[in-house]
Structure formats: C-alpha cells, structure tokens
Amino acid sequence: MTRSDIGIVVIIYATCLLFLTMTLKLKAAAQVYPLCLIGGLALLNTLYLGTRLWRLFGGRAAQDVPGDAKGPGARPALVNDLPEIFANFVPGQFLFIVIASVAYLALMHFVGFYPAGLVSMLAVMRRLRVPPLHMGVTLAVLGALIYAVFTLFLKVPLPRGILFG
Structure with a gap:
C-alpha cells in the first residue's frame, strides 16, 4: 500500500x-x-481499499513489499510513492486547469451548459496539446453521450444560461 x-x-x-x-x-x-x-462509487472505493490492504498485510503479493521489510516476521511497509508521482508535476498546467474550471462555471452561468462545456473542453485540450482529430472525436462522442443520457434519457434540465434562458 502506498x-x-x-x-x-x-x-x-x-x-x-x-x-x-x-x-x-x-x-x-x-x-x-x-x-x-x-453507492457504486463507495463500493468501488471499498473494493480498492480491500485489495490494497490485502496486498499490504500478506496477500498473494507479500513478496512485493520493498526494501528490508521482506522475510519471515517482517512488518508490512507503507511505501512513500509521492515523490515519484509528483516528479513530473507541472505547476503551470495545474494552475491552468484550476482557472479553466472556475471560468467554466462562470461561463455556464452566462451561456449555458453545452456552449460552456464546448469552449472549456477545447481550451483545456488545446493547452494540453491534444491532437485535433482526438479533440474532435472527444467533443463529438462526449457531446452525444451527455445529450443522450441527460437530455433524452433522464430528462435533466441543464443550465441554459442568462443569455439563452
């Protein structure tokens, strides 16, 4: 477990x-x-926690315990993987995503859910250097999926915004 x-x-x-x-x-x-x-999210999280604890306390992967914690009677080790995870952290990207999220919420208030989602997803994908073909496919598939699930199937009223409401 890490x-x-x-x-x-x-x-x-x-x-x-x-x-x-x-x-x-x-x-x-x-x-x-x-x-x-x-409930589904909590169940999946509990299953994930269970697998991590099983692995930590002598499950099938007890031999994966790093360092000198191996051997008979060894205590399970909690691995510090945070330096590895944040090794390639780019503060500028993180700040951009935070600002883009706040801008999305503000834009949704004025122009509605679909236009704000389109603009924010385009901006984020462009900033993260996603190829244009992948951007187009992502926007088309997510747009159709969101429209089908929320508008047609669930009939959830999505924000229209001040300009179009």
Whole structure:
C-alpha cells in the first residue's frame, strides 16, 4: 500500500459523504439516481481499499513489499510513492486547469451548459496539446453521450444560461 492510495481512498470517501449529505436534502424521487452513483462509487472505493490492504498485510503479493521489510516476521511497509508521482508535476498546467474550471462555471452561468462545456473542453485540450482529430472525436462522442443520457434519457434540465434562458 502506498501513501497515494491512502489519499485517494480518503478523498473519495469524503466526496461520497459530501454528495450524500447534499442528496439527502432532495425530494425522495430525486434521490434514487444520485444514491445509486454514490453507492457504486463507495463500493468501488471499498473494493480498492480491500485489495490494497490485502496486498499490504500478506496477500498473494507479500513478496512485493520493498526494501528490508521482506522475510519471515517482517512488518508490512507503507511505501512513500509521492515523490515519484509528483516528479513530473507541472505547476503551470495545474494552475491552468484550476482557472479553466472556475471560468467554466462562470461561463455556464452566462451561456449555458453545452456552449460552456464546448469552449472549456477545447481550451483545456488545446493547452494540453491534444491532437485535433482526438479533440474532435472527444467533443463529438462526449457531446452525444451527455445529450443522450441527460437530455433524452433522464430528462435533466441543464443550465441554459442568462443569455439563452
């Protein structure tokens, strides 16, 4: 088990708890879909935690324990993988994504969900140097999928924005 595993599990459980408290404030009929998603996410997170703990405390991969923690009676080791994970961290990209997310929320307020999503996804993919063909395919597939699921199937009213509302 690594330190990043602990962080991921804690963040996902906290996210589930946050959305659960918000979902329980909805009308009973509107709670079904969010509760299914939250329950599924919590279940997958629990399974992930279980596999990491199994591996840490002597599961089939006990021989993978690094360093001098091997051998009979050795204590399981918690591996610090954070330096490796953040070795290629680019602060400028991270800052751009944060700013783009805030701009997306503001833009959605004014022009609506679909135009704001299109503009923000284009900007982010362009900044991350995604090839134009991949950008087009991504936008077309996600646009069609979101439209089919939320607008046609679930009939969720998406924000139209001040300009088009």
